[in-house]
Amino acid sequence: MSARVCKSFKVLVGLEIHVQLATQTKMFTAAPNGATHFGADPNSLVNPVILGLPGVLPVMNKAAVESSIKVGLALGCQIAKHTKWDRKSYYYPDLPKNYQISQYDEPLCGPGVFELEDETGQIVPIRIRRAHLEEDAGKLLHEAPGGFRIDHSIVDLNRAGTPLLEIVTEPDFTTAKQVALFAQELQKLVQFLGVSEGQMQMGHMRFEPNINVHITDDKGVVHKTAITEVKNLNSFSVVERATAFELQRQIHAWEDTGTLGKKSTYGWDENAGATYWQRDKEDADDYRYFPDPDLMPVEVSDEWLNELKSQVGELPRARRKRYESALGLNAKDAAILAGDRATGDYFEQILAAGADARRASTLMETLREIANERGTAATAVGVAPTRLAEIAGLVAAGKLAGNKETAKTIIASLAEQDRSAEQAAASLGLIQSTDTGEVDRLVDELIAENPKSLQDYRGGKQQARGALIGMIMKKAKGLNAKIVGERLDAKVK
Incomplete structure (x- = not known):
């Protein structure tokens, strides 16, 4: 039996969201955007810039910058007057240049606050740390097109270069449900603004909760677990279930072993309904960020910003x-x-x-x-x-x-x-007559022909009133039922 007892705990979850923007072309080149040309043949949306061939130069997509600013405004972020592009270096088969053009210390959208209505109807302020613009990487496939099994991975670069807005929150979520609700609200927001189609099954939005727990033991001592990031979650249900499972896993790991873990990256196994370790987490220094020498900084004027504010509405x-x-x-x-x-x-x-x-x-x-x-x-x-x-x-x-x-x-x-x-x-013969003279005539005939129903109505039976109105409506097409009822009431009373 465990000697460690979790008397209470505090959940801290921050969320990283990657949103593919629905521009027609990619972030730094005129190649078609994979987010708006979903399902294209593998490696058909590439050009020398995407392939990282010698001598090519990137050109910024203004529409992607404007879309990102609109999202930042909607999230209550401060919009930078000056921002620049940085190279984030790492080697991976789906990144031909061996670096990603991103933003490091001067993001386009800075601190902000978004008011989230949680599952109890309470307003929870969710602080936005930053929202920066970058290019997406390609995709590794473990099945050939058509679903054929292969004994190696293949690379599809259609997604490479897609404009990608990364939104990072502070660890302000205290329940798994809150995380899922924020994801849903963000989807509605980007779709409302028209900056992304926001379809998870097409990879337009990917969610990555960063989870840790402050555990208070039976002696009042607080134990803080290491942050784990659960990567590439693509549905609201999975976001909620993965977050709920991971926070419980951290508590049970401390109760069973006393360990608080290391800063790590985890995945989600849908079949098992569980998270699993993938690798230890990199630090920012590992990426060797430095300003991209091929791109000019972005200067956001007051006129430009005001124009975009008017478009947000x-x-x-x-x-x-x-x-x-x-x-x-x-x-x-x-x-x-x-x-x-x-x-x-x-x-x-x-x-x-x-x-x-x-x-x-x-x-x-x-x-x-x-x-x-x-x-x-x-x-x-x-x-x-x-x-x-x-x-x-x-x-x-x-x-x-x-x-x-x-x-x-x-x-x-x-x-x-x-x-x-x-x-x-x-x-279509649907216009109703409002001629009260015709209605009065029919009401008089009905009263004379149906003394029993009339007696029931006068006795307070509302069902009899409905039956009388129905009889009149059947006698003549195009009568207004409301007027029939009013004239019947007037004559009976």
């Missing part, structure tokens, strides 16, 4: 909160509308055209349903936001039934032929 979390507090939407609908920039902007245009927020949200849900059936985005169905506002206006005026089936039929028609919503509804 209202962020998802702020928009989501506004939809809930100011517009009265429920949390689920607000999150869907605010999570995607194009969807949120489309919704804003419906509101600007005069629609009620809740009705507009319901119509957006119907539009998304049509889009899913067609395998496209809601904003690509081909119906202008003003048309949905017109549908909302017709419902408010009592000219249309307010159910999803009616709205879906009209929206589908408008996708085929653009015209006013009222014209579309009329052609």
Whole structure:
């Protein structure tokens, strides 16, 4: 039985996130970007710069720098007025130059704070240490294309040179769930900003938690385990499970052996559901950083920065909160509308055209349903936001039934032929009559023909009221159920 007892412990987790940017070309050359040309034949997205051939020179991708600044602004980072490029030296088969162009002591984005809403609904400030821009390395494959087994590794350099933003947080996460939630929020953020497709299965985002635990024993002494970095996690579930497993592994290792470990790099074995040691961690000195002599420093002017700030606009979390507090939407609908920039902007245009927020949200849900059936985005169905506002206006005026089936039929028609919503509804026979004279006549006939139902209704049975309204609606098409109900109530009372 172990002589060491963990009375309590404090979890400290920092996170490194690598985000491939969705530029058309690579970071320092005009070769196509592997992040936006996913699935290309191996080694088809290369050129002499990627291969590190003698005499070639890098040229900076301005769009990648702008995308990185936008992310930095969204994370609350300080944006450097002056930054430079450094060479990070190491040998690996997927890095032909034997160095990576990166940023060391002067990152593009400096300290910042991002407010994370955790699993309990509390706001947790997550400090951002830095976000720097670099080029990605290639990829080692252990199976040949087509899934054929081979007895050696092969190198695909399509990913080499892809613009890569590395975001580093301080160790402010105290639960595995918080780490996963931050990863999810960051994915929404880069997709909202349009700087990355953010698809983990395509390698657009890779997460690397740095984990250690401060263990307090039964005598009150604190024991600090060494930091382990779990490399290349590519799903939110894996991020959470790997973090949870690793912190428990460190506690059990101390309880069983008394050792606190060494600063190491670990991997994740999905089949075993466990982390495993890969190698001891390198120190910064091992990379022999020095300024890249082939690239000019980047100077960020106030004018340039202000232009990029205007492009960032209202962020998802702020928009989501506004939809809930100011517009009265429920949390689920607000999150869907605010999570995607194009969807949120489309919704804003419906509101600007005069629609009620809740009705507009319901119509957006119907539009998304049509889009899913067609395998496209809601904003690509081909119906202008003003048309949905017109549908909302017709419902408010009592000219249309307010159910999803009616709205879906009209929206589908408008996708085929653009015209006013009222014209579309009329052609489909969906315009409801608001002629109270016709309604009164039908109500009078119904009262005379159904004394038993009328007696039940007067006796307080609401089911009888619904039955009476249904009978009138069947007698004449195109009646407004609300008006029928109002006239029935007026005559019965």
